[in-house]
Every structure is written in structure tokens, then in C-alpha cells.
Amino acid sequence: MPLETNGNNHALSRRSFLAALMGGFSALIAVVLGAPAAGFALSPTLKSGKKEEWISLGAPNDFQVGQPKMVDFTIMRKDGWLEQSVSKSVYVIRTGDAQFTVFSPRCTHLGCIISWRSEDKSFQCPCHGGIFGLTGEVQGGPPPRPLDTLEWKIDGGKLIASYKDFLLGVPDKVEA
């Protein structure tokens, strides 16, 4: 009788051990497979490879009222596993003592880079003749919407802006 009991105990403990092992193994698989999925779901910025980037554009007094000025900078962009620096620029227009407008320089038609023509007091696109006024409104050509404005603020005595790209060729300003 005691031998049988021992045998049963051994069988039970072996079964318990195997069950525990399988449970642990299943949990490990769940963690290995689930962690990346959870991270993917929880982080839309990682999913798109984008993150909000505030760019320093200089001191407010670097800009004269009513005079658009292009500011160049580089940002980091992630494409899959590849992260690289990309050259970008914005147009800054000082509209008052501490008031600014910051435009994306991408024409809203197909994305060519506009340039300010002081003699015409307009932004002009070299690709298909798009013309924008000082406040970004379309004055001519095929662009379907005004120039895209970017959020800005003064931080630590510097003008900074949140750089973003927007969909091209559509009437509404939609983040790309």
C-alpha cells in the first residue's frame, strides 16, 4: 500500500511538473509573441515611424515683420529599421511683436518647394505655376488649399515649431 501511494505521488508530481512546465512554456510564448504586438498597438508614433518634433528656428528678433524667411534644419526620420537625417525647411513670417506664422514650404498641389518672391509679394511654386499670398491663400494655379501652417511657440527665448508633413493634392489639411 505505501508503495502504491508513493507511485501515485510520483506520477502526480511528474504530471504536476509537466503541467507547470507546459504552463510556463505557454506563458513564455505569449510574452514573446505578445510584447511586440502590444507595443505596436500602444504606440502609433512608433507604428508610423513618426514622432512630433519641435524644431528651433532661432531668436524671435532674427525675423523682421512682414518678411518671410526660410529656415533650414534636419530632422530624424525612421523608415522601418533605418533611421536617417533628412533636410527640411519652413517659412517663418513675423506678423507682430511676438506673433508668427510658420508655413510648410511644400506646395499643397504635389509638394514642390515654394519660394518667396518679394517683388511679387507672393510664394511661387516652380512646378505647375501655383501662387500663394503672404497669408498662404491660393492666388493662382492648381493648389487645392492654402499653404499648411505649423504650430509654433516661444520657448526659452527661441521660436520653435512642430514640423509635420500633410497630404498633398487634397482640399483638406490632413497629417500625412
Ligand code: FES
Ligand atoms: S506642385 Fe506646386 S503647383 Fe504643382
